Amino acid sequence: MVRQTNTSQSSTDTNGPSCLEAAHSEQLHRGSDSNGLAESMVVSATAKHGDQLDYARQFRQNIQRGSLNETQEDETTSRKSNTICDKNWKGDLIFNQLATCKHLEVEEQEALIKEMGLNLWRTRRAALASLDVYLKSKHKKASSILKGNVVLNVRRALDAMQKMGKNNQQIIAIRRGICSILALLTNNKDFTRSPLISSFMKPIVSTRIKKPKYDKAWNISKLLDFESLKSTDKTQQNVMLHALVLLEAHSTLRGTELASITRDSVTVELDSIKIIVSKKKAKNGGREIVIRPRFDKTICPFVALSNWINMLNDKFPGKQAMWLNKKNLQASEQGVRDLLRIRIRQAGIGKEYGSNTIRHSVMTELRKTKLTLQQVNMLTDHAPSSIIVDEYYNKPEHPLGIDDVINQ
Incomplete structure (x- = not known):
């Protein structure tokens, strides 16, 4: 598992080039989570990320x-x-x-x-x-x-x-x-x-009482098992959706953050992929996500993203878009959410669930492990003292019993 930390940065310059200020990221190696999500989840430093729009x-x-x-x-x-x-x-x-x-x-x-x-x-x-x-x-x-x-x-x-x-x-x-x-x-x-x-x-x-939209979370294993089966499908749409879903599952990025990713913000190295993600609600401008290889290559975000980036470089060498719509243009924020929703429907997740429930499911899975609430907050980009994960997201399909706690 990699703990997520944020450092203060100067505000984003929407017209200037991206200015990265890498900060130290620390790894916390912990025990058991069945899908290895916490182990490969990323966090890291924040960085200044410039949007191209000019007001x-x-x-x-x-x-x-x-x-x-x-x-x-x-x-x-x-x-x-x-x-x-x-x-x-x-x-x-x-x-x-x-x-x-x-x-x-x-x-x-x-x-x-x-x-x-x-x-x-x-x-x-x-x-x-x-x-x-x-x-x-x-x-x-x-x-x-x-x-x-x-x-x-x-x-x-x-x-x-x-x-x-x-x-x-x-x-x-x-x-x-x-x-x-x-x-x-x-x-x-x-x-x-x-x-x-x-x-x-x-x-x-x-008077504000934030209530969960969903009574319970579906099991993330259902989606990961589906992605494992689809890992050999080399069609453009599948390679993109496979990479998008695994990135979401292993980083719990929000839809807005996923949509902000461009080719320029992604750096592929031999043993990692670094992504600069702009944050919608932050004074520090954004954060750096580090994706590393994991043992099961069929659900490895590093492999999936590498394949998708290679395909983009071959088919669309001049484009900066990371996620494409049906016209092969850059997908909007809603377009990215639609892509995620399409994928979870293909995996057999009920129609009542939206794209944000991938985050919901991952957070619930993390809380089933020995990770503390503060550690889950750091992994999923919440304030260290926040209790939103437990109050809003931690709604397992089958609540944990005493045996489950002892077995952890």
Whole structure:
């Protein structure tokens, strides 16, 4: 087993080249898990991983769009254009107004957006966009939030949006996004811990009860046995699905993380494959996954990935995509989840189970071994003190009995 550790990194630059800062990874060799999952599971260090999308042009366009008068704006939104599909475009405008109030030039604003990274900025601008209805109802500009008592202004905005019908989940997301942006602009790191805001959020957060979507987890052995049988099928679709599923089973990567993998982020060595994975919810930018060979070659992620990468190099030498859809184009996040779901259906897993249940099944299997909750957290990229694995994922098909514990 390889223990997963994370180290702090500087924020992701969405336009620059990937800058890797390898950190030390430590191996914990432990006893028995029947499928050898913990032994070959990976973790390691984090690294800076750059997305190729550039928000700069979109940000500038939205600022220009916001400078139009109300009539022109209505005409613009009635036309068919790329901005119609972007429901959160006003988040750019509100951020611009807030940043301008703090005397930041457009170039400096763009630099902050790039440092946040694509996924983090996407959620933050969505939260800012939610402010638009509140500001219009009060006939105020975004810059008014930064005047006077900023914390009190945010508290009033959250209270008003709750009264407008925003549900608890939306309020939580809006508070997180707005507070993080204002903390960035005001250089006040304790902004979100203010009693005015925490007292408002406490009853909202306390009502959140995360319940498992599935009553029990299917046995991961069922999928691994199927993959063992399919290991000799050399068709393109099978080689890809075989590699994708085994990577998921031996790393418990999330669908978003799997979709972020490109050819540039994969390094094949003689005794390992290193993958730089961008993380959606992390300040450190990402982590490095190390895949090593295992004894059973029919369900070995190292062998499966090597075969798939060789096939990609032969058939599509100029492409950066790692996972392909039916048109041999890069699969989206949902496309990757669809591929995983297709595979578990082929393996005979019930239709009620989604692609995320591969993670669910692996975590349950790991908790059947002698691994502690903290060790499973490190393997599966959860916070060391998190109890989510036991409360949410650890739902075995047949709960462990005393004999099972003694036999471990």
